[in-house]
């Protein structure tokens with residue numbers, strides 16, 4: 001099993017349960033002025049005519065039912081948080097083997113995040129934003145993220161040297177983690193850096209909520225064997241299938257408990273249909 005920082009960073013990203021704890025805010029921000037901010041926007045759908053911030057869903061429903069299906073590109077994850085007899089929160093995300101995930105940022109934007117190895121202990125972290133509505137506000141997105149790094153080499157300002165900005169007063173009163181409310185990427189950074197550059201995985205105790213981590217590691221181990229035997233790894237797009245690799249789709253919303261698959265399909269399709277660019281996916285999985 002390869003053990004490197006890239007894998008740690010990727011595993012944080014594909015873990016559907018962590019947001020309820022690592023990114024837990026004790027208070028919700030206004031749904032105004034949430035542009036570009038992960039988990040601060042509203043989930044799609046409503047409860048009793050009310051929009052819910054994702055932060056509230058994550059906080060109040062912290063034991064998700066996690067499922068996944070294998071796809072040609074890797075794994076599609078479905079995370080359900082049953083809310084009432086009639087409603088469930090559904091979040092559909094994707095792990096693109098071996099180092100990319102695609103998740104919803106808001107009702108109209110997705111994040112495609114890539115963790116690209118530099119060496120065994122360092123990884124580049126790229127984020128690509130896709131808007132299905134107005135064009136991405138590049139200045140706003142760039143400025144939000146430049147606040148957290150120093151140029152020219154994009155080194156994070158928070159890290160082990162300053163205990164990732166940990167503030168015990170904040171942890172007691174405002175957040176589960178105590179590492180800031182403005183940039184949740186610091187939380188994820190702490191999760192993968194604090195365990196050390198190469199985590200000793202022989203001493204782990206993986207549980208039910210880690211089922212996607214386990215599936216991804218099995219896929220990785222098999223891919224290593226396959227490649228050693230001369231076969232192609234999963235997700236490798238041969239020329240004849242490359243142009244069928246469209247999507248994958250994401251959604252974060254409050255759905256009818258009994259019919260969330262149909263609701264999810266319609267919501268994702270409506271997002272594509274409403275896009276001002278050609279977002280159709282005739283061959284998408």
Ligand SMILES: [Fe+2]
Nearest residue numbers: 012022023188
């Ligand atoms: Fe996270």
